[in-house]
Amino acid sequence: MKKFKKALSAVLALVLILSLGACSKTPSSTAETTSPSASEGLTATSPDAAAVKIGILQYATHASLYNCYTGILEGLKNEGYEDGKTCTIDYVDGQGEAETNSLAASNFVSRGYDLIIAIAPPAATTSYAAAKEAGIPVVFSACSDPVGAGLVDSLEAPNTGATGTSDSLNFDAQLKMIRAFLPEAKKIGVLYTTSEANSVSQLKKLSELAPSYGFELVSVGVTDASEVATGAASLIAKGVDCINNLTDNNVVNNLSVVANAADAAGIPIFGSEQEQVAKYGCVASETLDYLALGVTTGEMAGKILQGADVKTLPVSVITDSEPVYSLKNMAKFGLTLPADYNAASNMDA
Secondary structure (H helix, E strand, O other): OHHHHHHHHHHHHHHHHHOHHHHOOOOOOOOOOOOOOHHHOOOOOOOOHHHOEEEEEEOOOOHHHHHHHHHHHHHHHHOOOOEOOOEEEEEEEOOOOHHHHHHHHHHHHHOOOOEEEEEOHHHHHHHHHHHOOOOOOEEEEOOOOOOOOOOOOOOOOOOOOEEEEEEOOOHHHHHHHHHHHOOOOOEEEEEEEOOOHHHHHHHHHHHHHHHHHOOEEEEEEEOOHHHHHHHHHHHHHOOOOEEEOOOOHHHHHOHHHHHHHHHHHOOOEEEEEHHHHHOOOOOEEEEEOHHHHHHHHHHHHHHHHOOOOOOOOOOEEEOOOEEEEOHHHHHOOOOOOOHHHOOOEEOOO
C-alpha cells in the first residue's frame, strides 16, 4: 500500500506539473522564448519583454514561504515585470514533495523559461541542478547557507548559475528572548532535518551561542515528514524546557504536529518567524521579515532579466529582525510578557 501511495503521488505530481496553468497564480501566455545558452552568459535577456517567462517554485505550503512569494511578485513589479503585462509568471507549490519539486524544475527548463526563482533550499538545489546545463539563471530566496548547499562559491562572488537572498537568523536576540521568557530554563530542544543545509548550519551557530546564555542544546535529527512526530516525542522525552524552531522547511511544514505534542507536554515553542507565532502556536520569536526578503529576491531577479550577470551578483543577506509574541499562546503555559518586550508586536492583534 505504501508503494502504491508513493506511485500515485508521483503520477499526480506529473499531472500537476504538466499543466502549469492550473498551478499558476497568474495567467499563462502562449508567447515563446529561447533560453540563453551557456556561451551567451547567464543574463537571461529578451528583446521582447512580454515574452519573458519566469518560473517560481515554492518548496512547500506554509505561510513563511508564501510571504516570500508575495514579496517576490512585488519585487519583480518594482523592476518592471508584471504577470500578464510585461512577462508570464508561473508558480508551482512543491507541497514539500521531492518528486513534485523535481518535476516542476525540469518542466521550467524543458519549456525554455528565462529565469527560475526558487523559494527555500530544497527547491533551490533542485532548480539549480535542473537549470545549470541549460544556462538558465536561478534566483533563490530564504536560503540560510547557500554556500553549504552548493548553490554559490561565496556570498560575495557566486560564480555559478545561482544567486539570491539568505535569511540569517538573529540567534543572540532569540536566546536572549528565551531567557527572558523562561528564567529557569536549562535545556532547549531543536528538531531539524539532517539533509537541509539551512538547518545544519543554523544548528551549529545555535549550539555555539547557547552556553553563553546558560542553555544546553538538545537536538534530534529527522530525515522526512514521517519522522517529525517521533522526533518531537524524543525531544520531550529528553526533558527539554522549551523547543526552538529553526527555518527548517520540513519541520515548519509539519509544525502543527510538533505543537500538538509540545502543548500536551506543557512545553512552549519559540519560532523563527512571525507566521509561526501567528498561525502555528509558537509563543514568541525574534523574526525576520520574509515579505521584505521576497521583495529583495524579486528585485534581484529583475536585474538579472535586464542583463546583470548571475555569476557576479552578490547574495543579499537579510539580518534585520524584531521580536513578536502571542498572548494567546503564552497563556497556555502560564507565561507573562517580560518588561523588555512591552514594545514588541502582539501577533494576536
